Amino acid sequence: MQPFTLRTPDYLLDALTLSDAPAIAEYCSDPIFEAFMSTPWPYTLADAERFVGEYVPSAWANDTEWTWAIRAASGGPVLGVIGLRLPSGMLGYWLGAPHRGRRIMSAAVDAVVAAAFERTAVAAVRWEAVVGNVASARTVARAGFTYTGERPGAVLGRDGSHVQSWTAQLSRTDSATPQPGWPM
């Protein structure tokens, strides 16, 4: 797939560029990433350059993952990243620490979910997070995902293990309004 741009009411989801790598390396060095993400740890500038320069373009080309930069305006600095894995429909996302606390990711999730249902055949968009990641759980709960329980995660952890995870999904027929039953 040719990378395409998405918009939320206040933000732009567009292509990552190599000039984003220093900010990505800084944001992915936040200790919360060691606990809650499967990104390399410690995270280096070389990791960021490999991610933006190799992984992201080839995953778009092979339709294995569509990844966007989140920006406040075109050409502006990267605030965070969101991705959709295919064909599983699994979401992945993060925001740099200075940009959290404004529910930016809930809006980005809404835009990516709409694109997933418009442009792919996925029956549902899926989410999982390490048990205890309340900020991430609240983000998809707000977007109307239904909690589907706790189990070993499908996405491998940094050490190759299936980390115990909270899971949820939003299917095409769901109303996308907040649902009861979340553990937090």
Ligand SMILES: CC(C)(COP(=O)(O)OP(=O)(O)OC[C@H]1O[C@@H](n2cnc3c(N)ncnc32)[C@H](O)[C@@H]1OP(=O)(O)O)[C@@H](O)C(=O)NCCC(=O)NCCS
């Ligand atoms: C997940 C993440 C993207 C959310 O960022 P955001 O859009 O700025 O979300 P906010 O900080 O506005 O918080 C969303 C909700 O979680 C709550 N929240 C945030 N941090 C929290 C915490 N540490 N404990 C409990 N609740 C928390 C907020 O109060 C808010 O609740 P509300 O929607 O009911 O008001 C961001 O926290 C992040 O990048 N975390 C590190 C990477 C990560 O964990 N990614 C997800 C992996 S599955």
